Amino acid sequence: MAEGEEDFSSLPLPDRFSHKNWKVRKEGYEDAKQQFEKSPDESDPVFAPFTQDPSLWKGAVADSNVAAQQEGLGSYCAFLQYGGVQACTRSRGYTVFPICEKGLPSTRPAAKANAIEALLLCVELDKADPVIEEMLPALSHKVPKVIAAGLAGLRAIYHAFGCKIVDPKPVLKALPKVFGHADKNVRAEAQNLTVELYRWLKEAIKPLFWGELKPVQQQDLEKLFENVKQEPAPKQERFTRAQQDAMAAASAAPEVGDEEGEGGEEYGEEEDEGEVDAFDLAEPVDVTAKIPKDFVEQLSSSKWKDRKEALDALFTVLNVPRIKDGQFDDVIRMLAKSMKDANIAVVTVAANCIDLLAKGLRSGFAKYRSSILSPMLERLKEKKQSVADALGQALDSVFASTNLGECLEEILEFLKHKNPQVKQETLKFLIRCLRTTRDVPAKPDVKSIAEAATKLLTESSEVNRAGGAEVLGTLMKIMGERAMNPYLDGLDDIRKTKIKEYFETAEVKAKDRPKPIIAPPKPVPAAGKKVVGGKKPALVKKPAAAPPPVEEPVAAPSPRPATRSIPSKLGGPPKLGGGLPAPGGLKKKLGGIGGVASPRRVMSPPSEEQPPAPAPPKFGLGRGLAGRPIAKPAAPSEPAPAPAAPQLSGISAIERAELEELRMEKDRFLRMIEDLRSDRTKLNSQVMELQDQNAQLIEDHTRDVLSIKAKETQLVRARSDAEAAEQTVQKQQREIERLKRELTRALRASAVSPPNTLPDNLGLPISEAGSVYQDAGSNSYGLSRASLGLGARLDSSRPRSYASGSPSEEKENNGIDSPGLGAREAGLGRRKLSPTFGTSYSGLGSPTRSSVLGSGSASGEDQGTRSTEPAENWKRAAEVTSQLKARIEQMKARQGLTRPPAQR
Structure with a gap:
């Protein structure tokens, strides 16, 4: 150290870790790393300060000085590597996010490498979930390079450990957000992470986030995926501490692996073959609330388009990777009914819905198998390939949910x-x-x-x-x-x-895999195994080595002399030499029914079980044809091994009894299973019959409802027609009443002057009484003389034109009758206009004067008065008649009963 600089090497490591001088901190990190590497085990006192106060590492991995930070990250890696699981679990909550924020974005390659190694060690020592949970907040950081560095760190973790060790679901949910980031480096790292996940998961990653990406991003990823498809399947490069212990244990016990045969190898292959699919990654979705409320009614419609639209809506709802279990009984019932639909488009969509429902529920769909499988197999009669393919795919999905x-x-x-x-x-x-x-x-x-x-x-x-x-x-x-x-x-x-x-x-x-069952009959481990019937052998290796020194000294002081030969169980040649150890080993092999007897206890039962030995002569050792060895001096020693034979025979009998009991129990269970299957078949058939009956009743009910509605419609129409007819009849009746009133007024006007009669010498009776009537059916009108109020007699020489306009008109008038109205209004029969001026009566007596309307009996004075003005009366009658005839003609023309004069 240069002169003038203080020596801080005597300070404790925690103080040096938190020192304000970066050089002191850097030296402290280097010193700590050396001490960690020299520690004998995880319990060394050097780890204690850092496990008790793990927050010291927060400042070390995120040191403000890049040189000190590099050494701090290296020291933390050594701490994790030599400190064990406790070092990891105590410190990762303080270090993971600072590593993502400061270590991974570092510009120094060594610091970045140490940061990634620290994250990998955190995953390796315990588990990945807490580490991923601490790293995800870095993906929402405001600094783009921190986000990109965090994505790179996640990619390194998944590349080393794979998606079976590290759960990919949290990261897949966060991918759409980073794909939408404004920074191109972030999007590039997100793309690299997605490709890494695709290496492990393949197409299973798409349902979780693919729809939220832009089409351009999807196309770019598809190009990268094509390159990945050509690569071999990825393999795990680093293993967790638990996996390392398991592999060490497996390599330390090779004999157990040999005993198990190839079964364990096949099991390992099965584990390797397991792939993560979209179902394992997705969250369950509750689709029952999204099914349309009128789904059942719409699927029961008589129009195939309505049924197909209902199934299309259901397909859209069920198109999710994983479905939350719920009540789908009504949906399954309607889908099973759709299998019988006459329209193949409806059948195809229904099969696709069953496929999605079975894939989404997996094992939860097993309870609906009995309702849907038979209708689908029955519908396989459809020859169109598209329908057969849809049904086949749905059947495969249904089978995958059961067995x-x-x-x-x-x-x-x-x-x-x-x-x-x-x-x-x-x-x-x-x-x-x-x-x-x-x-x-x-x-x-x-x-x-x-x-x-x-x-x-x-x-x-x-x-x-x-x-x-x-x-x-x-x-x-x-x-x-x-x-x-x-x-x-x-x-x-x-x-x-x-x-x-x-x-x-x-x-x-x-x-x-019958190999583990066949393996036990090996001769070497016979002393340490027990075989009873078809049960799995029990391996007892350590006690097997102990019996030989125990058995030999115990067998030596036996009261009976040693035997020269022991007859084999199958009647083969006797085993020579070593007679006593063999029965002991045989008894130890077959001794216990419930388990393997201890070697020290094996030899005590023979001395106790010797008395009941009268059974050995059964094997020919005492008398009969077996008397051949009696001449030899060693003959008395033959009964010595006799107890082994009855023991072997007795144990074999017990084994046979147990085997017979197990076989009987197996047969009983098989019969029970067959009975249950037959009952289930009957119940299924009854359920199908009831469902068919229910469907038939629904169809009959629908048909009846439609028939009733049709009848009601016809009844409404009939009522409206009846009302219209009634209104027409009332209108006609009002018209008749009006015509009657007009005719009455006309008659009253013509009856102002007193009626006169013609001279008596003419010999003509007074005009018959009558009335004008109208027939509602033909709208014809009749006219009687009495209705005109004419009391005069008609002269036979009177011109014909006074009575009628023309002979044809008389003929036409004679042909018009009105039976209904005459009978209802006047109580008269059918009447016709006579050729002469007046009416003729049918069904009536001859008319008299008293029948004339508005007149009493005709006396002689009256006749004399009438005869005084014959000419005037005649003129008046002619005028009234002509007026009436003209009015009648107008009415006929109005009603369309007569033709115009030009057409006659």
């Missing part, structure tokens, strides 16, 4: 369908299910599938035969060749070859 066991019953039922199109499409659906299922089918399901596929091999259609072979080949890929041998025994070589071809090319996601 093969739940869908298998309906699939096998439709494989027997009489429609060949339905059978072929169902067969394709079954093949897709076998390829995509992740669950190994149960043995009964395998049997059902194999039997159905074997029947298809004998179909007349080549497509069905090839489909059956593909089903068997795909199933063999899942279950293995050995498990499928019983189902291929009766097939010829050509079909077997075809099935083998499909087996070799099939790609499946589920594979049966």
Whole structure:
């Protein structure tokens, strides 16, 4: 140190970290880094001041002096690297945002590298969520270079750890805002981060923010995505502390991995194959409130355009990555009904809606499978390819929400369908299910599938035969060749070859793993394992090494002499030498039903169980044909191993009993499952019948309502017609009354002078009484002499023209009758105008004087008075008659009953 400068090396590190002189701080950072690197472990006292007061690092990583800041960031990296998880969790709340604000935008490459390394260490030591949460506020900073640096830091984190370790959802939600920033550097870094996320997520990132970008930005990103598609799948470069511990544990125990066989390897492959999709990234959306209120009514409309519009509106509502679970029973019921629609456009849109709903709900859609699967399979009879594709995609989505066991019953039922199109499409659906299922089918399901596929091999259609072979080949890929041998025994070589071809090319996601069950019969670990029936073996490695020194000394003082040979369990040649350890090891292997017995306890039971040894003669060691070894001196030593045989026999019997019990229980469960399936099938059929009946009742009700409305319309029209007719009749009646009044006035005017009669010597009776009437139907009018008030007799020599204008007119007048009005008004029958001046009567007696209107009986004095002025009376009568005739003619012409004189 130069002269005149004070030495601050004796100050504690916390004091030097907060010193006002940047050189002191810089030296303190360097000293702390060296001490961290020399520390033996995480519990070293050097870490204590910084874990107790982690705010010291806030000033270190954001030091105002760039040189000191560089050393401060390096010291913090050493603190995290050697201080462990506690160092990270205590300090990250104080350091992450300052690193984003001051460290990442640094102009010094070393400082920027240290800042990125510090962020990566924070993620590596614990977890990424708190770090990302602290970094997101930097994306809203007022300084553009801080935002760009924060985006670069996020890209480095995702590049190192991937999207499985670091949740991408918070960053994807913030991307639209930074894409709209005014600074081009910010937009460029946002583009780079989006491309990095696309490397891991592919198309799953688009539903979350793609619609909020400008078309130009979308086009630029699409060009960059095309380059990424050509690259291999990304792999995680850095691992978290938990992953490192797991890998260290796996490498430290290789024997366990060997025992597990290939099962663990396949599990690892499955984990690697898992991809993050849009469903995992998206937030659930509540779509039930957005479904139109009149959706059910509009979908029940008789017009196909209304039904299609309702389904289009539903499609728009359901078109989201993830749907919040809710009550969709009415929607599913109407969609199932739409599968029977006569219009294929309606069926296509309904299938697309089912596809979106199944993808959005995933496992939540499983409860609707029984209502929708059968109608969709039935609709596969449609030959148009667009409809078949839409239905196939919807069926795949429905299957993805359930499993093969739940869908298998309906699939096998439709494989027997009489429609060949339905059978072929169902067969394709079954093949897709076998390829995509992740669950190994149960043995009964395998049997059902194999039997159905074997029947298809004998179909007349080549497509069905090839489909059956593909089903068997795909199933063999899942279950293995050995498990499928019983189902291929009766097939010829050509079909077997075809099935083998499909087996070799099939790609499946589920594979049966019987290897862990087959592995236990290895001879080496026999002393440390226990095998009972089909149960998994229990591995006990440490006790297995202890029994040999314990067993040998215990077996030596046995009261019975050592045996030369021990008969094997299967009746093979006896094992020579080492007789006593073998029974001990055998008993230890098969001793306990519930678990593996301790090695020290294994040898005590033989001495206690020796008395009940009368059973050994069963194996031929005492008498009968086995008396052959009696001549030898060692014959008495033969009963020594006898207790092992009954123990083996007894234990085998127990195992057999347990196996039989397990088999019976399995059969009982299988029967129970079959009963439940049959009940479920019956209930499903009843539900479908009730739904059909309900739909039929709704249609009948709609038809009845329409019929009633039509009848009501007809009734309204009939009422309006009746009212119009009634008004017409009233109008005609008023016209008749008016004409009657006019005629009465005319008669009164003509009856002013007293009527006279003609001389009696003419021999003519007085004119008959009559009246003028009108027929409403023909509008004809009649005239009687009595209505004119003429009391004089008519002379037979009177000119014809006085009575009527012309013979044709008389003829016309004679042809007009009015039965209705005459009967109603005057009580007379039908009348006709006579050729002479007057009327003729039908249905009446001969007229008399008393019938003349307005006159009493005619006396002789009256007749004498009348005869005094015959000429005047005659003239007056003629004038009145002519006036009446003219008026009648006018009325007829007005009513259109007569022709003009020019046309006669």
